[in-house]
Amino acid sequence: MARPKSKLELIDASNTNFTKLWQEIEGLTDIEFNSEFDFSNNPKLTEAHWKRDKNIRDVLVHLYEWHQLLIRWIHANQNNDANSANNTNPPIDFLPTPYTWKTYGQMNQEFWQKHQSTDYQESVNMLTTSHNEVMALIDTFDDDVLFTKKHFKWTGSTNLGSYCISATSSHYDWAIKKLRKHKRNLKEEKKS
Secondary structure (H helix, E strand, C coil), rough: CCCCCCCHHHHHHHHHHHHHHHHHHHHHHHHHHEEEECCCCCCCCCCHHHHCCCCCHHHHHHHHHHHHHHHHHHHHHHHHHHHHCCCCCCCCHHHCCCCCCCCCCHHHHHHCCCCCCCCHHHHHHHHHHHHHHHHHHHHHCCCCHHHHCCCCCHCCCCCHHHHHHHHHHHHHHHHHHHHHHHHHHHHHHHHH
16 A cells, blocks of 8 residues: 555555454454464564564554554644744654654553553553544644645654554554564464
């Protein structure tokens, strides 16, 4: 699917990939659903998330937490802009202090730790609710607001739509690929 370039494409891509994610989960066998993720047999998978996420719940709460980052960031900056008569307030960063784009892996690890007592059904409810909240928030913006670079000073050199894509359709695609990799691993282990 091509990267969205309009509000309608963004909403469509997000909802399509969200549906595909649930279809992927629903298509898992009991063994696939209940087996712990283990990607240690593939040395090419060096990103931290391959070791961090151990089950479907971990993936779902990760998506939920990134929705929360997006929602809080947009609302905080909208409130910041509204409270500044001449819009001189410094923008609020997407990542909460003390994290940066170089250290956000630590934040993801903290999200993982935070949700170790969250059960699967709760993670489903949380993600479904947050997806709907993000979609409603995206719907409040028009194409210019979403896809014009630097429309808001708080989006830096990019546009709001890029952040929305990252937190929705692209992130759902990441989750789908991870689940498929988990299924392939189990099939390869079974053959061995």
